[in-house]
Amino acid sequence: MIKVGIVGGTGYTGVELLRLLAQHPLAELRAITSRADAGTPVSSMFASLRGQIGLCFTHPDETHLEQCDLVFFATPNGIAMQQARALLDAGVRVIDLAADFRIRDVAVWEKWYGMSHACPDMVAEAVYGLPEMNRDQIRQARLVANPGCYPTAVQLGFLPLLEAGLVDVSGLIADAKSGVSGAGRKAEVGFLFSEASDNFRAYGVAGHRHLPEILQGLARVAQQEICLTFVPHLSPMNRGIHATLYARLRQDADLQALFERRYGNEAFVDVLPAGSHPETRSVRGANCCRIAVHRPQQGNTVVVLAVIDNLVKGAAGQAVQNMNLMFGLPETTALTGVPLLP
């Protein structure tokens, strides 16, 4: 059994991680910390976990995370970077679901996240945890930076096109729509039901923190600088990201075959038949990205539609996928749940 600890499990990625780990046959949850809620049974905060998780939240200072084999950070940005070194030094592997180790250029990270990085030297060691791009490195990693939700959908959607060099990378567009759980379980007026329901809006058009993460990943694939306009939107739904991606083709190609070939062996990327429109609910609760590729009116613009559950393939599910890889387990362990529809 893999002894697992979680730091900060009171948010939505935390409770999702608990849901998945509760069903993992080879993971043993040893501790889950919360400064504010130490002493509270996990199942009294999340009634959905009654009978599933017997633990109480414990105070981080009184929790022996160094006795775990793996620690997940389901914390706000800036926490994992302060605790990762001690854990690694104690032989514990770390998966950070926040952004601390996602951006290799520390100056860029510090600009977008508005703080100094506590351990810039460890950023180089960290492996970006998108298995469909980095599977082999993840297998060897001690420290994995779990990707953001938007970056997962956007990168998986553009990947085959950029690898094949088919599109003009100077004018990529990612118009992405997220459910409200992506904003986390924080008390903020803007995400109240009465603000977010029956409403639709863009946000962060001037610049969103996931932009540099996407740029870094796509540039690596394209092996050149790319230029991307990224517009995130808030949609009145709980879970789900729908990325609508636009690129100009530089040459003709069988796009459907390209995508099917690229993802044919991937357990968690499903290329839909030509002409399809994936819906977010088709992946609700599942570690799956469904993709369709279109070329409207046979013009020179390719449109890729990619959907994920932001809390699963966009966060906790991908983290478990990374755990499975890091510990040599079958990659799909505990990740075969069927999406909940309707």
Next chain:
Amino acid sequence: MIKVGIVGGTGYTGVELLRLLAQHPLAELRAITSRADAGTPVSSMFASLRGQIGLCFTHPDETHLEQCDLVFFATPNGIAMQQARALLDAGVRVIDLAADFRIRDVAVWEKWYGMSHACPDMVAEAVYGLPEMNRDQIRQARLVANPGCYPTAVQLGFLPLLEAGLVDVSGLIADAKSGVSGAGRKAEVGFLFSEASDNFRAYGVAGHRHLPEILQGLARVAQQEICLTFVPHLSPMNRGIHATLYARLRQDADLQALFERRYGNEAFVDVLPAGSHPETRSVRGANCCRIAVHRPQQGNTVVVLAVIDNLVKGAAGQAVQNMNLMFGLPETTALTGVPLLP
């Protein structure tokens, strides 16, 4: 392996049954029929089942259901009663998720359902499939009438009070609220998103088909006629039933202890701590009824709050629970999934 067939799998109880059976280690789905959609792959109707269910819908006339061990009817009312006899005669067991065999008094059934019963003699054999009331008979049954969604929540909520003879049965009130999936996957204007969202309404106050089913069950428990006012409501949510039950106490009692004792050994009924308010999302996707019992201001009115997922404990999950009992499997097989929250 139990060879399983499904008649009529294109509605919400059908797709939910498929979700659960896809994960059942001892069930082998052999056939799923649909007159209208014969030839269509199940997974092209429900993208959530891509990679999970390889079958196509087949025409009922060309499907050898008699080769199954068990057939589920996830059909409109009035279908199962026409096909059950032939299947039973062929040694197949049957679970009807519709109402054909729920009401023992055939005249009452015919009045509420507006049709003649095709096999009144078989009604007597059918076992009402609420395991928390009828577990032993279900184990022996060839033909199980799976309860309605409202009746499941209302009966589980009232059961301990009536068994203990604590309340005045001449004036019970069940104020129940259902998500829209309870109306099924039928094209009707009243259940369009633009009709049902941001809206709340009662319906069927003059009389709802689930009333005689509830009356029958509660009267059996109370061993006397009971009088119940049942008001169902439509709430703008997908899944979930919340039953708020009111009864007048005839004597003092420790209600919390009563409920905890009654359901202490039940895997799928969870009595919450005193003072709790169960929420429907805490059982989303799970075969679970969560219950809280209150006595406001220590008056003589007891208030019971009971929540279920109408498609799981209120339909497909309960059907699988019944299957497990009928075939001697552990009752919780394939029913241990954690609710999806948020």
Next chain:
Amino acid sequence: MIKVGIVGGTGYTGVELLRLLAQHPLAELRAITSRADAGTPVSSMFASLRGQIGLCFTHPDETHLEQCDLVFFATPNGIAMQQARALLDAGVRVIDLAADFRIRDVAVWEKWYGMSHACPDMVAEAVYGLPEMNRDQIRQARLVANPGCYPTAVQLGFLPLLEAGLVDVSGLIADAKSGVSGAGRKAEVGFLFSEASDNFRAYGVAGHRHLPEILQGLARVAQQEICLTFVPHLSPMNRGIHATLYARLRQDADLQALFERRYGNEAFVDVLPAGSHPETRSVRGANCCRIAVHRPQQGNTVVVLAVIDNLVKGAAGQAVQNMNLMFGLPETTALTGVPLLP
């Protein structure tokens, strides 16, 4: 023109009051205060008011509310009671949309609201602003306590039955469902979209602050003490209250005629035809209570269904209705907008 001031206009009742007053031909909005947002244009907080309201929020200490003819308090509980006396002394009339002056028994108020009352002597002067009960006193009032949202729906629903002495007042039940805007525009986790959507729950079963207010009103009508079980619920919708009321009949009566007679002259209470089920969206945005009365199976339980928009007839619209009465205007001035459906 009536010179109007608003104290505390940044919540949902505040913005709704602004919406209605912006269209009132005889009201002139002079000032709107907000300690936290002084200096901010109202229309930059609420884009819906762009081009409609030119004012900025001002600091209460720098606002000459005593120059107004009427001041609305759209504040949390406990604010109006501190400022009302000075305004009344200056000849300004006051309508409090919060609870400070709703309960005549100050001890009861202090128990339920958990604070000492700042001006108990003024409670006696205050008129409870439910025009369908108190129209004449409201016309003469200097200080009006605008009713709560639940109390408006519940009292209007029970009123005809109690006035006629038709029901057993020892066992009334009010099962009420509210949209989330009823919780206000406060940053609280429980009312986030991801907590409240696709979910249904009761709350405050042990006791809700609107209970004593309802009891007081109904007792006055019934001219005796009454006993009521009140269970509020949160429904995943923006606006709307649906009250489902239950009472035992003590004698036979033509309930439909009773209700139609009682409300025949009321502009804002609409008795639906027999057999109807009012829906909350049918009053969305309008100062209207729609009511249906049922007697299921001709038994001795009467069921009343009453719907309002909690922000209009349950708050801001009723406040404008009271204003119209206090200033001798036609009661329907600025309140004739058609509900927004869908």
Next chain:
Amino acid sequence: MIKVGIVGGTGYTGVELLRLLAQHPLAELRAITSRADAGTPVSSMFASLRGQIGLCFTHPDETHLEQCDLVFFATPNGIAMQQARALLDAGVRVIDLAADFRIRDVAVWEKWYGMSHACPDMVAEAVYGLPEMNRDQIRQARLVANPGCYPTAVQLGFLPLLEAGLVDVSGLIADAKSGVSGAGRKAEVGFLFSEASDNFRAYGVAGHRHLPEILQGLARVAQQEICLTFVPHLSPMNRGIHATLYARLRQDADLQALFERRYGNEAFVDVLPAGSHPETRSVRGANCCRIAVHRPQQGNTVVVLAVIDNLVKGAAGQAVQNMNLMFGLPETTALTGVPLLP
């Protein structure tokens, strides 16, 4: 008073038209036809109109629409073209809210709408009813083709850029999101609450009927052929369209000033301050398009965000605006209602 008739008033644009006309001081609703619902009072189909609209639906064959001054067609495509000539010949003016007269090239229309046009010669006479483009012609028109909802938002958003010749018209992108009411009040499975809620999907990527309408309008403005990729999406909300528009700048410009100047005199187009993100609820129920223009990271891609209420500025409100223009009334008559928020 303008005598008004409505053909086909049982859909969402119909009920919205009724809501607006009920409050129009110079319109007198004379008749509203519905083949299927003749004899039914309008207010028994739409309870929101109780006390507002006294008419019953009448059978088209028994309704003397030729006695009206103006007839609105709120019908499916293909109806108005069969009846318009007779009405025009009788001196009645016509506004078609469907698509029959929107496309000047009849062959293009017939291809996209899959039917033969009944009166191709009248297409040339029809005026495209987007007042911000065509105000003067609308004033003179006998026959107005009211624009589609998507085309209204997309054209208003691109208009200033194309008029100024600032962008590359060979690669425009319109990523548009609509509430479900845009699909109309038709019984279709895909628009059931349980299909559309908590879900997001694109549709019609291969080609949507609003594409040729947008292309026609933009080409006229740009005075050259344009190339547009248009991807509509369904968002789980009732009302609202959010268009996110992308174009490549060909030269530098003060975009904010450009938009403010272009729409400075428009009553129903509101250019938000730089850096804003309009939300659909800020126009809910109002005849208003709110627009923001962005240039992320000062790159060469301009992003325009435009929101409307699809049933108001995208349908019925715009139709009333056109009526006002055609009859010489102030353009804002009956269109000054404040948006409903929350």
